[in-house]
Amino acid sequence: xxxxxxxxxxxxxxxxxxxxxxxxxxxxxxxxxxxxxxxxxxxxxxxxxxxxxxxxxxxxxxxxxxxxxxxxxxxxxxxxxxxxxxxxxxxxxxxxxxxxxxxxxxxxxxxxxxxxxxxxxxxxxxxxxxxxxxxxxxxxxxxxxxxxxxxxxxxxxxxxxxxxxxxxxxxxxxxxxxxxxxx
Amino acid sequence: xxxxxxxxxxxxxxxxxxxxxxxxxxxxxxxxxxxxxxxxxxxxxxxxxxxxxxxxxxxxxxxxxxxxxxxxxxxxxxxxxxxxxxxxxxxxxxxxxxxxxxxxxxxxxxxxxxxxxxxxxxxxxxxxxxxxxxxxxxxxxxxxxxxxxxxxxxxxxxxxxxxxxxxxxxxxxxxxxxxxxxxxxxxxxxxxxxxxxxxxxxxxxxxxxxxxxxxxxxxxxxxxxxxxxxxxxxxxxxxxxxxxxxxxxxxxxxxxxxxxxxxxxxxxxxxxxxxxxxxxxxxxxxxxxxxxxxxxxxxxxxxxxxxxxxxxxxxxxxxxxxxxxxxxxxxxxxxxxxxxxxxxxxxxxxxxxxxxxxxxxxxxxxxxxxxxxxxxxxxxxxxxxxxxxxxxxxxxxxxxxxxxxxxxxxxxxxxxxxxxxxxxxxxxxxxxxxxxxxxxxxxxxxxxxxxxxx
Numbered sequence: 001x002x003x004x005x006x007x008x009x010x011x012x013x014x015x016x017x018x019x020x021x022x023x024x025x026x027x028x029x030x031x032x033x034x035x036x037x038x039x040x041x042x043x044x045x046x047x048x049x050x051x052x053x054x055x056x057x058x059x060x061x062x063x064x065x066x067x068x069x070x071x072x073x074x075x076x077x078x079x080x081x082x083x084x085x086x087x088x089x090x091x092x093x094x095x096x097x098x099x100x101x102x103x104x105x106x107x108x109x110x111x112x113x114x115x116x117x118x119x120x121x122x123x124x125x126x127x128x129x130x131x132x133x134x135x136x137x138x139x140x141x142x143x144x145x146x147x148x149x150x151x152x153x154x155x156x157x158x159x160x161x162x163x164x165x166x167x168x169x170x171x172x173x174x175x176x177x178x179x180x181x182x183x
Numbered sequence: 184x185x186x187x188x189x190x191x192x193x194x195x196x197x198x199x200x201x202x203x204x205x206x207x208x209x210x211x212x213x214x215x216x217x218x219x220x221x222x223x224x225x226x227x228x229x230x231x232x233x234x235x236x237x238x239x240x241x242x243x244x245x246x247x248x249x250x251x252x253x254x255x256x257x258x259x260x261x262x263x264x265x266x267x268x269x270x271x272x273x274x275x276x277x278x279x280x281x282x283x284x285x286x287x288x289x290x291x292x293x294x295x296x297x298x299x300x301x302x303x304x305x306x307x308x309x310x311x312x313x314x315x316x317x318x319x320x321x322x323x324x325x326x327x328x329x330x331x332x333x334x335x336x337x338x339x340x341x342x343x344x345x346x347x348x349x350x351x352x353x354x355x356x357x358x359x360x361x362x363x364x365x366x367x368x369x370x371x372x373x374x375x376x377x378x379x380x381x382x383x384x385x386x387x388x389x390x391x392x393x394x395x396x397x398x399x400x401x402x403x404x405x406x407x408x409x410x411x412x413x414x415x416x417x418x419x420x421x422x423x424x425x426x427x428x429x430x431x432x433x434x435x436x437x438x439x440x441x442x443x444x445x446x447x448x449x450x451x452x453x454x455x456x457x458x459x460x461x462x463x464x465x466x467x468x469x470x471x472x473x474x475x476x477x478x479x480x481x482x483x484x485x486x487x488x489x490x491x492x493x494x495x496x497x498x499x500x501x502x503x504x505x506x507x508x509x510x511x512x513x514x515x516x517x518x519x520x521x522x523x524x525x526x527x528x529x530x531x532x533x534x535x536x537x538x539x540x541x542x543x544x545x546x547x548x549x550x551x552x553x554x555x556x557x558x559x560x561x562x563x564x565x566x567x568x569x570x571x572x573x574x575x576x577x578x579x580x581x582x583x584x585x586x587x588x589x590x591x592x593x594x595x596x597x598x599x600x601x602x603x604x605x606x607x608x609x610x611x612x613x614x615x616x617x618x619x620x621x622x623x624x625x626x627x628x629x630x631x632x633x634x635x636x637x
Contacts, residue, residue, distance in 0.1 A: 111335030
């Protein structure tokens, strides 16, 4: 049986303290005693809004918001990237866009995240999966829905899946996610 | 390039949190220990050292840019030359090699490598977020950025292709935790069983909390020198620890940031570009790999690290190693996950690709004379992570690769009892060891070979 939680989570936040204990007189004994003082810890806020550019990858996001899944391809070798790259890593040539919305897709690898980074904690448990596409050389990282996260099994690897798009695009790679293919 | 010696090192106690000191003062703990091992005082060593390399991973954890110069300043090393290196989890290994280069090239005779990380300044889940920012923020992070998740995906593929099991991974956790039981510098000193590992909370299926290293505050420092540097230190009164430890091999490799972009090469390309010399030379191994490829294996995919294989092959060639399992007396490798230790056995050629799981339970990587409570079929050949590794010692990122170097130096100097106060983890007559430092999902990997000179 899994171990039950026996600790409360540690969080920041709490009372604001005015006035910190300190010797009234700074005589030599009091100053020497400062070496035995516990450290003071304060909270520091830090947040910033970035204007992030998708640069040469931008068409992929425009396509996803219109329910199309794009990839890029070296025009000569045909080497195809499910996660788009503006230039091929073998020839250095500029790639071209192709539509892979209707390609057969399969689970290549996956996990169920029961914990995560702070931003994604509220979404746990969620399934991360690397998707492989027929005729495409590289993979695509995405979310998998339509499976029970509590029933993870290696049998999911190789399962045929299909893309599903958010109706209200967020212009993020999660505008597309995958579900088991309809038979 | 001229010979470079790793003379001494120091490690601060790795802990969940060290609010008692600022990061500079934690670095000084490690630095003072490294100097003390040379028998020099602070100001004498300061006069003799030519410069330094600083190692820390994330500006986010300290919320401080240019933290490196603050450590340099606190150590009293200004105005000597210094620079910071950064390469994710491999930062410490890169730092060690940059210090090696400074000495090998003749630019410096005595060079200090120091590293640190103070990860306790944010809550664990925010720390996971910071670490996940070391994945592509356009494509990877927004999908659910979480490194344990990335490694869990790798291992599900490893399990599917090669039949690796969670119990085999748990053997790594039991080994490394029980080794660390004898290491006073380790953050976690607990004896666990296979059941304990499997029953601990699931983090990213199938990895549980005890399959994964912890965040730490800590620092480490190593002093490297040329033969001229050693003479100079001895003229200044140093009692340089003997036997000397020479760095005889350096290797480094890289791979694409997004593991989705990793290639899936065919058998011929694998044999030509990535196979070890030993794999090349064995008819039986070539046939074994041919069979794997016939069953659909492609390399490196997401189950293997070609950066690690590249680094290992380069370092072995440099050091003249042909059979790493039998020519290395120990390996300190980057076990951020039990699964990545298994993957790394394969990358480093300690076993063949696909056989890491079985290798993990064979007993070959365990310490002799230590009771693990496991039924191990074979005798130890090459202990892996005799110190306890990242899983038990902790992983204060910028310090980790240097911590491995310090423990390797102590092994080769037969100084484990002196430093740990316990002889259990001393590998008898250890003559040659490897340290392996690894970043991201296998983006930067370093391998360095250290050898004892008699």
